[in-house]
Amino acid sequence: MNVVEMKGITKRFPGIVANDNIHLTVKEGEIHALLGENGAGKSTLMNVLFGLYQPDEGEIRIKGNKVEITGPNMANELGIGMVHQHFMLVDPFTVTENIILGEEPTKNGLIDKAKAEEEVRSISERYGLRVDPKAKIRDISVGMQQRVEILKTLYRGADILIFDEPTAVLSPQEIDELIQIMRNLVKEGKTIIFITHKLKEIMRICNAVTIIRRGKYVDRVEVNETDENQLASMMVGREVSFAVDKEEAKPDRTVLSIKDLHVLNSRKMEAVKGLDLDVRAGEIVGIAGVDGNGQTELLEAITGLRKVQSGSIQLNEQEISNLKPRSVTKKGVGHIPEDRHRRGLVLDFSVSENMVLQTYYQPPFSKVFNMNYKNVDQYAQKLVQEFDVRTPDIYTPSRALSGGNQQKAIIAREVDRDPDLLIAAQPTRGLDVGAIEFIHKRLIEQRDKGKAVLLMSLELEEVLKLSDRIAVIYEGTIVGWVDPANTSEEEVGLLMAGRKPGMEVKQ
Amino acid sequence: MIDTLTNILQTMVLYATPLILAAMGGLYSERSGVVNIGLEGLMTIGAFTAAVTTLATNNPWIGLLAAMLAGIILALPHAVASVTFKADQVVSGVAINFLALGISVYLVKAMYNGKAQTPTVLETLDRLPIPGLSQIPVIGPAFFNAFPTTYLAVFVVFLSYFLLYRTPFGMRLRAVGEHPRAAETMGVNVFLMRYIAVLISGALAAIGGAGLSIAIGSEFNETTVAGQGFIALAALIFGKWNPFGALGAATFFGLAVALALTGQIFGLTNYVPSEVLNMLPYILTILALAGVVGRAEAPAAIGKPYETGGR
Amino acid sequence: METMQRRLRESPVITSVVSVLLGMLVGAIMMIAAGYNPIQAYQALFMSAFLMPYDIGETIRTISPLILTGLAVGLAFRTGLFNIGVEGQFIIGQLAAVIVALKMDLPPVLHAVVAVLAGALGGALWAFLPGLLKATRGVHEVITTIMMNFIALYLANTLVRNWLSQGADSTETIPESASLRWDLLSQAFGNSRIHFGIFIALATALFMYYLLWKTTLGFELRAVGLNPHASEYAGMSVKRNLIMSMMISGLFAGLGGASELLGTSGYLAIHGSHTGIGFDGIAVALLGANSPLGIVFAAVLFGVLTYGGPVMQFEANVPTEVIRVVFAAIIFFVAANVVRWMMSKFGNKAVKKSD
């Protein structure tokens, strides 16, 4: 039976048709992938199904009945639950509070906390979704946050679950766990719509795929009748190469050398504990690790954004620990920050102004204390062209750019400053294959120019593909170095989980 | 000495009462994500309406009710502008302040033959001793021979705590102020919650103002409120957007005022100019903030208009 | 047709003009409701500001400090700060100026210049503390500036009474050498108290534009205001910029106070409550969308209404407070962008009809 049928859905936003006559058919009990580039309209389509947007045209049938989904409440009633791409969790609330919000069990008009926690516990046990019902969202890992999101839908008795890019933020172990959870859910009779950019995941667990491109419906195929390459080309509309062409690295002198580094996190707990690391010119060193093992603090310490408690950080044999961010930048460090909206861009500044965010006070952009916006604009124009940043013009606020193009703008800015050390944190998070390809090329290009590149990514595949050496980080220290040419995802994954290779793994 | 302590506490309570009520009003609005810089105006309209109604009916309780209603009515444009029209909430709040002062003094002049203040209200909400408790030395006269509005204020604090932290309504309201989109996906009506919150804030702030014109004082004029709405806002922030925190902050401020006033009675003015004594509450507040309290975490979505389907 | 409609919808000038008219309509309704004659009232209101050279001069005098306090609030807003303390910084500006004017003996012009600078410095210093506390201790600037307003008031009062005068209600009038008035100008405007303050105000508006959009400091101030995290990442000192922004804002306010004192009143009196000019500055800045040009226009509107208010009461018996209502309504209409809303309603209908 078709649980979900969306026919001819069209949704327009000012100036853009996000969904243009899209069809989607999902059968009962299947895991159905929705595939498309960034901005293809996947989230929009799902938001329509979840009642957050009203479609301009088209019809929706749920379990055979024609429905008009006027809001999330209605969707809940129809048994539709959604795990959003950007988590919809209230930070200062507890896990339980987030789950019961909107449908709270009460006793005498007051929230019945005990009953709520009990219920959360029982659902989480039933589906194998480990959470701490009393923990505050802001204190738990991304993986657990995602489980909370899933629990929210299950708590409401949803049997059609929408997962919008759930794996983008997870470690390999967590992805495995999630996949297991999804299988459990299907076993319990749920139907899942699954959005991801990772074709491997689709091949692994999905039954069928619907592909959309630039807001238009492309095709619906059964997974066992297709392969990754075909999916990729359907999605992008051309052939894509997955392999990264790169020559053997020719590492030279040491550019970055870190010894016995100790750094505290925002909660004043030690996040980096005696870490040693070195990066040489002409190589890419990847840091692999599960989120929350001190990566962020490490990078912030190097770039001067966080105080170093003890230990040394040397750049070209000069001590740079506890220098101001500007001094670090000046000494030759480029930094593609993890969170592009928070750190990377002033979203309300124009693309042009963002291009000189660190260099605005230097000639030719300024003279004494005057800005020279003519030169700024010229420079921005040049970078936009060179790095293929798709923007209406350089005066557009960067807020209006898509994530991929925002990222390209940051990379353009950082690379063009020609730093000796380029730090790239999660450089392709949430981007589509086309954009990823572009960014990977740029990183390798830097390496080949004899720069030192330090790559931090939660995506193991990316680390394995790009790095010349991989440092695995676990609880604030480097627990092992691996050679990407002679390792497997499994081996690295074990290290990331804090286990030495060869150790017994208890299940 | 004991008398002095009683004096200080009594003055503290008197000063804190309107601040507590108005700060509670601000609490609802800001917890739901709507900045309310218009507390001053809402207090003003409350003080005005209470005085005028009490004069007409000779019943201060009706005055209090009318003030509440007026507060709700005046809060409505703030809700419409900042929730429906997605106006800048600070701008809208400032407009409320202008509007309230304008309308109330305009109407006073139109109603009372050009006079800038209402006649004296004769039937006021006088101090109400609680039998037994008010006999306790020192704290009795201060806390249990207080104005009805004082008891009301304390009641509102406890009620607000329960409402905000123990009921579904409160949880939804806070969720809307932290992450409206998340709340909406959970079926919470963000607009409705914000409207309710802003209107409640109007009602409470107006009661706070009413206390100034029909309990502590007995008339309304342009200066009846005179900046207390802003102090209440400060108390709300000082108290970290928490009912008991705001209660504490307002009381602290009342205490500082009380110290300055009682100090005068003691003849402190022979050594310190009275202006300097009058500065004391404000200086103490800054010192307390700088030394002890520090950073306050505002509701995450405060000040941001919410748009269904926006991103 | 469509582009024109869109242009109309988006133009800030149209929005402002329509909002002003709507605001006046609200005022008219209130007047009619209370039995006054709105036409007569508005006539008196606007005529009075332009009736005679004297009135024009006095209107300009009313506008000058509003521009400065408006700029002060606007600059802080631009950099992500809400400076409710403009009122206090204004008072300190007056205080510093009157101290220099009375206690220093300097030749003409120089005396005035030093007094103005002292006022500016005083305002900047008064804003320094809230900036510092925000930067180092994270104390919300709204609270500190509110408190600082009251402290400024009492500080000025105690200094006036105990130091600048012998226990009197106000200081002596400042000497001619420190005055910002210029006889030729005054005479040109019928002996009104118009003074150099207006030029200071306009120059400050220009300066604000230049600072924010032409200098590296302005680049930093704006960046920090819009995204402190990214600014920190980019190597700017968030703390320093925060303090700078507060101080420049305070400097504008101090300039306002100084020029008002040295030009308009010529003495500092003990006050029981705030002047209100600082709070009016908030409204002016908001109506002017925090842009220097917008603030100048908003101040002109507000100044005309303020100066004309008493005359309206005088001529048409309408209580001046109706002015506040009108102004509040204007702010609402601009903030809520009611014009765009009306246009879209109207526009949609038109489109449907033509279908």
Add this chain to the structure above:
Amino acid sequence: AGGNQGGGENEGGFSAGLVTDTGGINDESFNETAWAGMKKAKKELDADIKYLESKRDDDYNPNLTKFSREKRNIVWGVGFKFNKAIPEIAKQFPDQKFGIVDDNLGGKIPDNVVSVTFKEEEGSFLMGVIAGSMTKTDKVGFIGGITSPLIKKFEYGFRAGVKAANPKAKVTVAYAESFKDVAKGRSLAANMYNDGTDIIFHAAGGVGKGLFDEVKTREKGKYWAIGVDMDQSGLAPDHTLSSLVKRVDVAVFDIMKDMKENDKFPGGKEVELGLKEDAVVPAKTTSKHVPENVMKKVDEYKQKIVDGEIKVPSTEKEFKKYKG
């Protein structure tokens, strides 16, 4: 609504304008009493009268100018706050006559200005006599508005009166540093009463309302308030001993009457009014609660002051020398 009496110019008649200070026309204080004098002039002198309210100190100049342009026979500025504006405008309009209430312009009064001042200390002295005679606790209080020489006249006059009638009595003095903060007035009063004070005199404008709000709630016949400027007994009929009434109305009217009927204008002069002129007197309602023997004492002291036998102190310095 509103209160501008009379129409345009009346040729050959008498016209006057009054500019209020920031207190407004109905301030239940000197602005209102001054306007009462104007209204009397309208009735008895057929004068054309008008007023302008000032919202801020900055408004004094334009408001005075407005009336000067209309060439009114006299333009009044009510309140000491006009002490800078009146000389300035008087210079600009040398043919216009002005009057200022409550300030003598430091003695430098232009020829086209008359200054009307009151010997508030004399009336306050009588209030002190009443308070000193009637206190049962030997503790009386004074609440001032904003500290200033004018309010100090009230304070020291009152203290001298208390000292004269009851040397044992202690006077507690407090200033609210405001003329408007009712809550402060109430708190100060409550503090004083709690402290054993049983009679409080105020010279604090709106702040004084707080005194009446507080005394009203207290035991009748035990706690008392004394009002100022107008007869304030209406605010708390059972608790008001007396009020010091300042006859601004009489002063304003008398000067205009002299102008109209005798064409006399005391330009350049300070008209100083005290007990002798019956310009600072206890309210008529005083006898309601004040017993005859005390009333008699008040009359005796009044006579002594009128006769110059007692020189009432008006400043701290004079008070220190005052022996009682």
